[in-house]
Amino acid sequence: MFLIFSHQLVRGFQEIYLLVPVVAHAPVAVQTLVVLHAVVVEVVVATDLAVLGNGLSFRSPFLSEVFKHRDKIDFLEIITDHYMFCTARKWDELCLLKENFKLIPHSLDLSLGSADGLDLKYLEEMARVINFIKPAWMSEHISFTKVGGVSIGHLTPIPFSEESLDVLTRNIELARKYINRPMVLENITCMISLKHDMSEAEFLKQLFKRTETKWLLDITNLYVNAQNFKTSLNLDTYPLNDAVQVHYTGFTKRDDWLLDSHTVRTQSEIICLLKEIFTKKTINATVLERDDSNPPFNELLADIMKVSELNR
């Protein structure tokens, strides 16, 4: 016997369907349909996320190229912040992209790790953009960017601790009241050593379990951190089952320090790690990130195709 289980959470009520089918030679079994109506919940969890394929982190200079090569790009990841409080012209760009591509909004400044809570004005506007796009999911970072009225302007690490988990859980719960989309969270590079109470892998496991979010696995960030802090990178210790999306990009070296600069081609070390991930877990979406020193677009396409071959 096997159990077919379909679990769907919708805004307003919760329905669970349990279907117990009959195995050919087993005694007659009874199919039971149970529908439970629960208290209104506004949580959308990341079950059964769409498989989007292989995409690109969109930047305005790419606009004409992505249209020319749309058959090779499965979807675009857009930076939500670029379309918040934006000009009419910028909003038109978003509408054009939405009409022609599947979009995943990736936000930068919600600051989910802020111990003093979320910026509600930012959250409302972010929600407006995301709810307009209606994406398969949205993503943010496991970090903070502002606190006490001070904007750092960069993703800043938080310690891997119970207190950080509490802060993230609280902020994610609040964000969900505004954003009706599954949430996927990205690991960042750590330029600063903080005192941690647990490993990053354990922290991520607990985070995804407590908040029912999923993982945007930035493999370049994991690699850069391991190299900079001279630790080994063992993917088996990480919650790969929670990974639904992967970011990859090239890193640069300044003195003895690696930076996920997003300005060079993805190196072979990162490609090898991607191969390893794909053998262990089916990834719903991969995204190539490139912010500066843009090469001919064909080079970006070649990298996307290479990863696409690996991710079959």
Place this chain on the structure above:
Amino acid sequence: MSLLHQQMLLAKMLTEQNPLDEIDFPNEQDTFYKSLKKVEILRFKESLLRKKFRGVCSCLPLSSKLLKGQLFDLFTKYSINTNTDGVDRYVKDSYQFAACLLPKLSGFSSAVVKLELALLEHHQQSRKKRLFYLNWPLKAIIDLDEKQKQRTLYLKTANSLIEINSSGVRKH
């Protein structure tokens, strides 16, 4: 130390105006400060500046990597941020930044850029606003918004107005 307290101290350290090689660790006996490494804070601040600088470069016609490198050295030395302490020092720093920047911007003109700086206006309430007038091709205005504790540097070219403050770089 609570997470909130740690974050507020870190945010202050990462954004406050001081030369890159002078980081103030108020109480080195505290375990939070003990876990921080000065070299990492410096590196983080440099990364922030490079990010800001990339924003500036995207608005200006700078094509040479060497020129960008030279400019970045100047940019880090006279970095623009929002600390309202030491107005005179900020004013002087911005003046110096503009004074160094202008001659390097060969992308604007084939002519040699002669730098003439004059303080055109000095308000009675001197902390409100300082105006710096620079000869063609750039006019630079530094606006002090004391209420919002924000300084904005406006660079005006023939075709556009570039606004630089703690929120980033905007081109109008």
